[in-house]
Amino acid sequence: MQTTIITRESIPLLQSLAKQTFYATYTENLLSNEARDPIYKYLYSTEAIQSAMDKGSQFTVYYENEKVIGFTGIRYHEGDKSIYLHDFYLMPELKGKGLGSILMGKVKTFAHDKNCNKIILNCNINNERAIGFYNKHNFKIERYLHTPVNGFDLLDMEMECNI
Numbered sequence: 001m002q003t004t005i006i007t008r009e010s011i012p013l014l015q016s017l018a019k020q021t022f023y024a025t026y027t028e029n030l031l032s033n034e035a036r037d038p039i040y041k042y043l044y045s046t047e048a049i050q051s052a053m054d055k056g057s058q059f060t061v062y063y064e065n066e067k068v069i070g071f072t073g074i075r076y077h078e079g080d081k082s083i084y085l086h087d088f089y090l091m092p093e094l095k096g097k098g099l100g101s102i103l104m105g106k107v108k109t110f111a112h113d114k115n116c117n118k119i120i121l122n123c124n125i126n127n128e129r130a131i132g133f134y135n136k137h138n139f140k141i142e143r144y145l146h147t148p149v150n151g152f153d154l155l156d157m158e159m160e161c162n163i
Contacts, residue, residue, distance in 0.1 A: 001069070001102065006059035011049050014059050017071050018044040021089035030124050031152075038150035057086065062103055069099050072107055076114055083111045085121040095129075104137050111163050118163055122147075122156040134159050 006014045022040050031039060042048060049059070056076060062069045073087030085107060090100045111119050122145060123130050139159040147154040 001106075002063040002066075003106075004061045004063070006049075006053075006061065006071075008050060008053070011046055013061065014049060014071065015044050015046070017061065017068060017091075018087075018089070021070070021091065024092035025089065025127070025130075026124075030126050035152040039152060039154070042150045052086070059087065060106075062106070064099075069094060070103055072103060074107065074110065076116070081115060081117045083107070083114065083116050083119045085119055088121065100133060101137070104133075108137075108161075108163065116163055119161045121159050123159055125155045125157050131157075134161075137161060 004010070004013075019040070022044070023036065026036055026039075052073065052075070053059070057073055058075075059071060059073045061071045068091055070090040071087060072085065072089075075084045075086060076082075077084060088100075088103065088107070090103065107119065119139075120142075121134070121139070123134060125144065139161040142158045142160050145154070145156045145158055147156060
């Protein structure tokens with residue numbers, strides 16, 4: 001598997017992938033039609049991505065045979081030895097083929113290499129497929145969150161996996 005770390009120059013690639021995966025993931029049962037565009041722009045505008053990078057986030061695109069599999073966004077927190085996994089997306093047509101487990105393995109390897117104790121992520125409380133995936137990878141619900149984003153309330157759960 002090949003990887004590319006997103007730089008400021010390659011933000012348009014990340015935005016293209018994010019658009020495909022975000023809209024395929026956040027259908028009407030997870031986000032209302034009127035909420036999707038503002039939330040997508042809040043998360044994946046050039047300014048938002050640059051700001052995340054400035055705060056230490058690393059976005060990685062994964063390829064197999066020159067075909068994009070998906071991408072991750074990770075922020076390492078040295079103080080509490082944790083990784084915040086703020087983006088974990090697989091291309092929609094590749095779900096259910098075991099590739100998500102391979103990507104999660106890459107994230108766990110990154111966390112292990114940084115001597116982290118845990119991986120933290122947020123997941124929409126109605127995203128049953130993602131919740132099942134994260135449970136399979138030993139993530140446990142820590143708490144429920146109501147996060148306002150561009151006038152909309154995201155209903156998430158914070159999940160953790162001990163390393």
